[in-house]
Amino acid sequence: MLAPVSDEDGAPFWEYAARGELRIQACAACGEPRFPPRPCCPHCGSFDSEWRLMSGRGRIWSYVVPHPPLLPDYADQAPYNAVVVELADAPRIRLVGNVVTSPDAPLNSLDPARLRIGAPVKAVFDRTGLPRWLLERP
Known part of the structure; x- marks a missing residue:
C-alpha cells in the first residue's frame, strides 16, 4: 500500500x-x-x-477503472476504481480516492459497473487513516 x-x-x-x-x-x-x-x-x-x-459527503465527479492497473503494486486488485469526489460542503474542492464496500476493504471490493458520475458518496477512513469512499445508496 x-x-x-x-x-x-x-x-x-x-x-x-x-x-x-x-x-x-x-x-x-x-x-x-x-x-x-x-x-x-x-x-x-x-x-x-x-x-x-466537512460532512464527508460528496458526489463522484469523475472516475476511471485503469486497464492495465496504473500502479504495479495494485495489479492483484485489478480492476479497481480511482475516483474524483466533489465535496458537498465545498463544491470547488475535489479529492481523489477509491470507492470501496467498507473502510478496510480491498480496492476491488466494489464492482466498477456500479459507479456513476454524480453518485452520492460518504468518506470513511481505513485503519491507517487513508480516506476512502462508500456509495451512499448501494
Missing part, C-alpha cells in the same frame, strides 16, 4: 484523517476553502488559515 506523503502544509489533513475526520484547509481572512493545503490563499493572499470539519 502506498503511504501518504505529508509536508508541513498538509500534515494537519493527515492528522485529522487518522482520527476519522475529513477537514479541509480554509482561509481565515476570506473564508475560501483550499485543497491541496498551502501556506497562502490563492484568492486573497492571506497567510491565515483554519481547518474546517
